Amino acid sequence: xxxxxxxxxxxxxxxxxxxxxxxxxxxxxxxxxxxxxxxxxxxxxxxxxxxxxxxxxxxxxxxxxxxxxxxxxxxxxxxxxxxxxxxxxxxxxxxxxxxxxxxxxxxxxxxxxxxxxxxxxxxxxxxxxxxxxxxxxxxxxxxxxxxxxxxxxxxxxxxxxxxxxxxxxxxxxxxxxxxxxxxxxxxxxxxxxxxxxxxxxxxxxxxxxxxxxxxxxxxxxxxxxxxxxxxxxxxxxxxxxxxxxxxxxxxxxxxxxxxxxxxxxxxxxxxxxxxxxxxxxxxxxxxxxxxxxxxxxxxxxxxxxxxxxxxxxxxxxxxxxxxxxxxxxxxxxxxxxxxxxxxxxxxxxxxxxxxxxxxxxxxxxxxxxxxxxxxxxxxxxxxxxxxxxxxxxxxxxxxxxxxxxxxxxxxxxxxxxxxxxxxxxxxxxxxxxxxxxxxxxxxxxxxxxxxxxxxxxxxxxxxxxxxxxxxxxxxxxxxxxxxxxxxxxxxxxxxxxxxxxxxxxxxxxxxxxxxxxxxxxxxxxxxxxxxxxxxxxxxxxxxxxxxxxxxxxxxxxxxxxxxxxxxxxxxxxxxxxxxxxxxxxxxxxxxxxxxxxxxxxxxxxxxxxxxxxxxxxxxxxxxxxxxxx
Amino acid sequence: xxxxxxxxxxxxxxxxxxxxxxxxxxxxxxxxxxxxxxxxxxxxxxxxxxxxxxxxxxxxxxxxxxxxxxxxxxxxxxxxxxxxxxxxxxxxxxxxxxxxxxxxxxxxxxxxxxxxxxxxxxxxxxxxxxxxxxxxxxxxxxxxxxxxxxxxxxxxxxxxxxxxxxxxxxxxxxxxxxxxxxxxxxxxxxxxxxxxxxxxxxxxxxxxxxxxxxxxxxxxxxxxxxxxxxxxxxxxxxxxxxxxxxxxxxxxxxxxxxxxxxxxxxxxxxxxxxxxxxxxxxxxxxxxxxxxxxxxxxxxxxxxxxxxxxxxxxxxx
Numbered sequence: 001x002x003x004x005x006x007x008x009x010x011x012x013x014x015x016x017x018x019x020x021x022x023x024x025x026x027x028x029x030x031x032x033x034x035x036x037x038x039x040x041x042x043x044x045x046x047x048x049x050x051x052x053x054x055x056x057x058x059x060x061x062x063x064x065x066x067x068x069x070x071x072x073x074x075x076x077x078x079x080x081x082x083x084x085x086x087x088x089x090x091x092x093x094x095x096x097x098x099x100x101x102x103x104x105x106x107x108x109x110x111x112x113x114x115x116x117x118x119x120x121x122x123x124x125x126x127x128x129x130x131x132x133x134x135x136x137x138x139x140x141x142x143x144x145x146x147x148x149x150x151x152x153x154x155x156x157x158x159x160x161x162x163x164x165x166x167x168x169x170x171x172x173x174x175x176x177x178x179x180x181x182x183x184x185x186x187x188x189x190x191x192x193x194x195x196x197x198x199x200x201x202x203x204x205x206x207x208x209x210x211x212x213x214x215x216x217x218x219x220x221x222x223x224x225x226x227x228x229x230x231x232x233x234x235x236x237x238x239x240x241x242x243x244x245x246x247x248x249x250x251x252x253x254x255x256x257x258x259x260x261x262x263x264x265x266x267x268x269x270x271x272x273x274x275x276x277x278x279x280x281x282x283x284x285x286x287x288x289x290x291x292x293x294x295x296x297x298x299x300x301x302x303x304x305x306x307x308x309x310x311x312x313x314x315x316x317x318x319x320x321x322x323x324x325x326x327x328x329x330x331x332x333x334x335x336x337x338x339x340x341x342x343x344x345x346x347x348x349x350x351x352x353x354x355x356x357x358x359x360x361x362x363x364x365x366x367x368x369x370x371x372x373x374x375x376x377x378x379x380x381x382x383x384x385x386x387x388x389x390x391x392x393x394x395x396x397x398x399x400x401x402x403x404x405x406x407x408x409x410x411x412x413x414x415x416x417x418x419x420x421x422x423x424x425x426x427x428x429x430x431x432x433x434x435x436x437x438x439x440x441x442x443x444x445x446x447x448x449x450x451x452x453x454x455x456x457x458x459x460x461x462x463x464x465x466x467x468x469x470x471x472x473x474x475x476x477x478x479x480x481x482x483x484x485x486x487x488x489x490x491x492x493x494x495x496x497x498x499x500x501x502x503x504x505x506x507x508x509x510x511x512x513x514x515x516x517x518x519x520x521x522x523x524x525x526x527x528x529x530x531x532x533x534x535x536x537x538x539x540x541x542x543x544x545x546x547x548x549x550x551x552x553x554x555x556x557x558x559x560x561x562x563x564x565x566x567x568x569x570x571x572x573x574x575x576x577x578x579x580x581x582x583x584x585x586x587x588x589x590x591x592x593x594x595x596x597x598x599x600x601x602x603x604x605x606x607x608x609x610x611x612x613x614x615x616x617x618x619x620x621x622x623x624x625x626x627x628x629x
Numbered sequence: 630x631x632x633x634x635x636x637x638x639x640x641x642x643x644x645x646x647x648x649x650x651x652x653x654x655x656x657x658x659x660x661x662x663x664x665x666x667x668x669x670x671x672x673x674x675x676x677x678x679x680x681x682x683x684x685x686x687x688x689x690x691x692x693x694x695x696x697x698x699x700x701x702x703x704x705x706x707x708x709x710x711x712x713x714x715x716x717x718x719x720x721x722x723x724x725x726x727x728x729x730x731x732x733x734x735x736x737x738x739x740x741x742x743x744x745x746x747x748x749x750x751x752x753x754x755x756x757x758x759x760x761x762x763x764x765x766x767x768x769x770x771x772x773x774x775x776x777x778x779x780x781x782x783x784x785x786x787x788x789x790x791x792x793x794x795x796x797x798x799x800x801x802x803x804x805x806x807x808x809x810x811x812x813x814x815x816x817x818x819x820x821x822x823x824x825x826x827x828x829x830x831x832x833x834x835x836x837x838x839x840x841x842x843x844x845x846x847x848x849x850x851x852x853x854x855x856x857x858x859x860x861x862x863x864x865x866x867x868x869x870x871x872x873x874x875x876x877x878x879x880x881x882x883x884x885x886x887x888x889x890x891x892x893x894x895x896x897x898x899x900x901x902x903x904x905x906x907x908x909x910x911x912x913x914x915x916x917x918x919x920x921x922x923x924x925x926x927x928x929x930x931x932x933x934x935x936x937x938x939x940x941x942x943x944x945x946x
Contacts, residue, residue, distance in 0.1 A: 238945065301688070
């Protein structure tokens, strides 16, 4: 960050004293289609470019065209930004910009605000022609006051009308300008970012949006007493800022994966959008298959005949790909599968976060189907784990499943710019003659590893089959061979597991309570644990990256704590329910695995509200657990 | 020999492949099964075309027909029921140098794999597909197939099947971007070979439906199909498949059909009385997805890194 000191590029004539904040949580909520997300994404990008730590998360409406001014129509974004690193979406918001008085109630239902939250609301509804709307507006304003919100009624439409006949398109840029003044954003960077997001539009469109941006900025300067500064520490480190799905796309390309075969599904698809834009320039191609099954089959075909391919999907797609994943395990075809998890079962909650596919990807296949499963915990890991996944898939000749989720998919965070390396790229396809006498499944008995012949390698001709087969790829139902080959495929996991280190404990190596997490919840968990530690509580956490095989040494770590509890975003029975006993309780997915793996009585705290976990909620649970200990 | 020194030979002659270079193991199909005839014809094609075994891939699904790749001494992929097409398309997409064949059956193609099948037609990749249509499930022991005639007695319909069959020719000809549709029969070896050869030479997705005998489960239908020569007519045209003399002599009914005429092809496909053997439709100009798939092969590591870095610049803080 060359100029990332948080100072204003545009001087503010009226207010010279800005209140310095360590961090703030801002939400912008509008009717679907009014562009709150675009304004927020731009605000987040500008803040990151100024050197702030940032995490953004989208508030996505449930339907495609919900009726306006309804709770279902609420579309928006949360931006948590601060002076230091931000790893999660945080607790209640400090500021809300609302385009009408109804949409905030979606978030009020989700306890997104607190007493003292500042609400900047479009005031045009107070003078609407419809008596019903006018009354609804004034009722809501009264309610906001009663809830302890600090309400500012803003003439957004009125001000925008001075510049555009259709403020529904463009109000978001005016709001972005207003917020830019409130938080002292660098207007040069903001203008550049607006130019970038409208890069495919005409100059007239860009200019109109820039005018609205400036008008919002000027209006806030002249009319609002809200004026903050969120300083950013000087840093020489080169950063990039993107969401998790974009990071996956970059990881795919940096790994030299030349084919992504996919079928559209939320929330995975935006990775494919990014790939569609740029993978051809980096020597790859994207195939949109006719269905999820064909998508994975196509990827397996391409992997079989050349370079390891990737298929990307979400829960329902994983369900459909199950049979092919079993084939890839059985026939030992390297493959990278990315699962951007959403709420389930069935179609479930397409746009919301859950970590519910863990057991499905591990045990979804009939028969024993060992495979590597790993989960990135940050946007940066979304990038690097794809490169890792390809290498594991190639070396161990098996599918590798990468579990991201909706929280990482849409979360935007800056991270150090990857310095791309040639060794990350897939090597060229081996077309040299196959070693004479070598078998297509010449398993090493100690590790289970073998080399695969690739079409084009003379002398390596074999017929891959999903049936039980010998070293020579011959179909066989001999009992000894089936037993032995199942063991060899399983052995590969043990071999890979030997290369893993025990996870690092966040906090003391021993204590009262150990929280175990995996995937996207790391930021929220570690923030909660750090806050608890600051209060003197003896709590630590570990965050697992590998689900299969599990990282070593877990039992040793667990034994040093009085209690171990996973924190996950998936379903578990509550012991508060009179029907539920410790015996019949169904545990959260990682807890289930860890109990079996370590024989430690691992508890779990999990839910399926479809929301990212909040550090405050986790902290409250930690306190409760320690009180009961 | 003849006083010519080895040193003067610029290029050593390439290996000449014989039939045995393509043969592997003993096919475990029933005696009298039509699959044997197709296997022989395909091995003959490989030898005539001198296809390098290492550059040739047979992809199949599940069923009697799908055991085929195990009997070819080439690369093979015996995958999942109904899913040969996506795998084969994936094999071909980035490997234009490979000769790709799909071997499938009526159940594999027209029932469980129907979705993949029609899209494979539309992708029009340079793949030769041979669909073994014996109108019955053989491997799982006589269940009704999607192409079973109405009233077929089977283990799933002991009193006779209750739905009219799928017409694979009609379905193929109804799919957009279709480029080659032909029909032949396993017991007409000259025609079978000429059809497979024409399909192999076709630049695009060639779909052959082979009318097959199932000696085990077809019952009297085998006899009827192979002996009633009035139920078969040979398609002839200068742009069609050129059958051998023997076929033309054995089958007296001939029908001149221009394979560029898709409407006439559809009418022939719908004829319930007569099975036409020959080329129903061919369009060498149809758009090919495999050409798109292979258009940007061979980037150097430097090219790739430069391209990703250029993209990353846009996300730089």
